[in-house]
Amino acid sequence: MLQVKTPKSHKARRELEKRAPKLVETGKKTLILHGTKTSSVLNAILTEIFHLKKGSAIKYSRKNENIKPFESGGETDLEYFSQKTDCSIFVYGSHSKKRPENLVIGRTYDHHIYDLVEVGVQNFKSMESFMCDKKLSPRVGSKPFIAFVGEGFETVEELKHLKEVLIDLLHGEVVENLNLAGLDHAYVCSAVSSNKVFLTHCALRMKRSGTIVPRMELVEVGPSMDLVVRRHRLPNESLRKEAMKTSREKPKKKEKNVVQDAVQGKYGKIYIPDQKLGDMALPNKAKGVKRERREAKVKNEGNEPASKKKKEGSG
Structure with a gap:
């Protein structure tokens, strides 16, 4: 069990709030780990994943004997490393006779294991095996296109789950506005069969098209590999609703x-x-009112009847 520590200062409280689950997610960091035994191919794969995720990934090169993602009790170290590094995605590589070139890609929620996908790597080609211009290499922090080709990603449960995990692993930082000049590479995932996916990494080359919109070409820059789905574990329903x-x-x-x-x-x-014009304040109200009163008084005196005037004179 992980020890729960209460913050004793405002700075520590702010740091814990940053690591807490958020309703609006920001970019996810990736943790890359080695198992008890790994091969040279698997080491190259983990290194190149770290290179592609540069800036948002943490890589540990030490071997970990106690990490067994699909076994009960073998997730404690994973959850500890997830909490220590504040990473919500992990890639764990191991190699054995039963499962050669094995990768486990998983996600965590509140530093607890959320779901897992285990794949075997075949026909791996590194970046160095592709002859291309170095100017086409993707820049750090640039956003990628992710294309999924094949009906298997919509019909097969294993591939649907793999698609969700790969999107979280590859999409990068969450942004509101996007500059098209920053879209310089793409990941293409093709469903070869019901349990096999071909993953390749391509650079985008812009060429003149005679219009404002340039013509785009894909240039394979690596790495490329076949991913064979072996095991996968979906999240618990209550945990899924909460997440x-x-x-x-x-x-x-x-x-x-x-x-x-x-x-x-x-x-x-x-x-x-209703507009009451009679109550409206005029700028020269005092002078106008005096003049109107004098004129009204003179007019009333001229219109008085003669009998009334005689009575007033006789009295």
Whole structure:
């Protein structure tokens, strides 16, 4: 069991909050580990995966005897390394007579094993075996295209699971805006059979097309390999529901007196209160009022009846 430590300072509390599961995920870091026994081919594969994930990967070269992902009790060291390095994806390489050139790719949630896919590597070709211009090599931090070719990725359960894991492993940092000049390489995964996938890495070469949009060409730069699915373990249903939680968007406020019409579009009604012109303040109200009072007084004196004037005179 992992020891639970409570933070004693604000800095430690902030670091723990960064490592906690998030509703909106950021980029995932990859942990690369070696088993008890590995071959030269497997060492080259793990090195090139680390090179492709440079900047978002941590590689341990020491052999690990106690890591057995598919066995009960053999996941403790994996969870410890995941918590220590804050990595949510791991690639574990091992080699044996029963399972030669074996790779285990897995994901963690809250530093606990989420799911696992075990594949065997065949027909591996390293980057050095491809003769191409060095200028075409992908830059660090650039975003890749990921193409999945074949119906097996939609119908076969093992390949569907492998597709999910490969997307998380290869897609890189999560970004909102993307510059097309930064898309300089692509991963192409082709389903050869119900349990075999051909994975290759290509660079994108832009050529003139006579229009604004350039013509794109794929140049294989390696590595390339065949992945044969051996074992896989899907996540627990309760853990899957917890990990798949999404942030609820705030409901939009209802707009009053607004109507949407297919012909006129969006239009609304505006309420205008009664305008009391008599109570409006005029700029020269004092002078105008005095003049109006004098004129009204003179007019009223001229319009008075004669009988009323005589009575006032006699009194």
